[in-house]
Amino acid sequence: MIRPDAPILLEIQGLHASVDEQPILNGVNLTIRAGEIHAVMGRNGSGKSTLSKVLAGHPAYTVTAGSVRYQDVNLLELEPEQRARIGLFLGFQYPVEIPGVSNLEFLRVATNARRQERGDDELDTFAFEDLVRERLNVVQMDPAFLERSVNQGFSGGEKKRNEILQMALLEPLVAILDETDSGLDIDALRIVASGVNQLAGPHTATLLITHYQRLLDLITPDFVHVMAAGRILRSGGKELALELERTGYDWVDAELARQPVEVP
């Protein structure tokens, strides 16, 4: 939903970042307003996943230039946990397994950290169980997964559903979903997409990172951005994704040659 007067939730300006002194992001500009769904596409190694990790505050990445404003705050100054508490959510491409830590307890601690930030009461074990059982419906997940260790022994599809369940519990303002569609069969993809659609609303925004049109058939983006060499090379509406599906990324190299990377 595009409303030009909607408040800006996330504003990325000239963002440069590197890992092990190797530049990966080379000047990303992106503005996301409430109610919008953005899709970032691009070839492997174009910097899509790095963008999501930098926004979430992964310690392996160093921001070398640029700024990111989240509502009224300088996002880059915050620890990863603080970013999460104020409503930024990253759905991981490869959610890690955490043996010995109960999924239910993990979800409860995470939910309460977010609730505390919003000034809501902490939920005790019983109140939380009620909430989590209701939210399980969003992703049609078996309650048995709550009793297991975080992501341990989960299939690819189950891990992704667990990600969307976390999103349903944390109620983020900006959700970044990093290749949530990868490794999913068509049924799992439908469930995950329907979960994302249920959670999208006029006051929140979603940033989808994906390779494929098939996710965008289920979640309709308002904007599509093509990343290459660590920046956004082209932006357009949902028709840009369809065009990519037809033409592929061959045009990218020519375009890159025309727009050399600026050194900050």
Place this chain on the structure above:
Amino acid sequence: MSSAATVGDLVSQPYKYGFVTDIETEKIAKGLSEDVVRLISAKKEEPAFLLDFRLRAYRQWLRMTEPDWATLGYPAIDYQDIIYYAAPKQQQKKASLDEVDPKLLETFEKLGIPLSEQKRLSNVAVDAVFDSVSIATTYKEKLAEHGVIFSSISEAVKEHAELVERYLGTVVPSGDNFFAALNSAVFSDGSFVFIPKGVECPMELSTYFRINSGDTGQFERTLIVAEEGASVSYLEGCTAPMFDTNQLHAAVVELVVLDDASIKYSTVQNWYAGDENGVGGIYNFVTKRGQCRGERSKISWTQVETGSAITWKYPSCVLQGADSVGEFYSVALTNHRQQADTGTKMIHVGPRTRSTIVSKGISAGHSVNSYRGLVQIGPKAVGARNYSQCDSMLIGDQAGANTYPYIRCQQPEASVEHEASTCRISADQLFYLQSRGIGFEEAVSMMVSGFCRDVFNQLPMEFAAEADKLLALKLEGSVG
């Protein structure tokens, strides 16, 4: 900021039990000789059998050499530079706690072990040992109503000499090993527990050991006997002040269980571990062994080891009675320059004996944490079974973990299983938890607690939370 460095900062929290109590102490001169052994025995007004026991041990010790097979490195210990007896100066043990030196009560209060009547834990009886002597034992009368004897071993020697004589040294003989022989020669105090036939001990029993003097060795001796059908749960806790010298702690614990009896022995060890450069700290050389003499008897060791500069400790079970059961659940956490070589021995003698070993080692800083365990199945142990699981967790990239399992099986119809794993708290796991709003410290603590859960579940309820808190304190810095 690398996450390893940050974990390093986290695990470097100060030791909060490092204070020294300023109290007048009676000490004997440094050094060890036959005269010193006789002097200790005389000070304690011991019967002849005990003096003989001590002298026999001392003579054996003189001929023994310190073991060097453990994965531990430390400068040679000068056994003549240690004080073998120190006691807070007060008249004979008081009939009532109200007469105990308030400074001592205050010390234990600061340690979280209130001894005064009003503040005690309602379902835990405590024996408090300060340097070489027991200063107070709570709930003695209530326990006596059930026929349970819970006292310092010095008192037991006076009041129940025949019981002590019957069992002392029968599980860990005086010449068992270098440190056990030393302890047998000079032990000063410790706890004695006797649960008569058919009695289920009505409350948790607990001994709290406190080293206070800087140049004193602590050599306590604990003896627990559970007669036919009896059962007891016992917990020991330990702390010491911070000194830049090392103190020697060489304890012996003996457990005896008869038919259908059981002893659950839990330890939360938090001796001072030395500073981040490895200066100071307790050298902890302990012999703990239980004997399942009776059929269907059971011994369960649970230990949470977080302190000591050096830990050398292998709580063991001799499974003699048919169908007897031995268990060992251990969490050993090392940090900075700490070294731990710890594990268990399960000696299967009788038929259908069963043992379970679950060991969790956590190494941080520059520490080295070794599991060393023996499972021995004798020729008569038909149908014996053992299951061992040894897991190591590494925090940072400077710490080491070793596993040395020894299996000797002389019985074809026995089953022995061993599983081992090593994991590391990865930056990606921490980031995952953080990206869900969970702070860095809490994330580390959640993962460590999760790793230890199998063992914490074995601790008595009252202490499981305490153990969790202790690890959190060592790793997290939420002091107080």
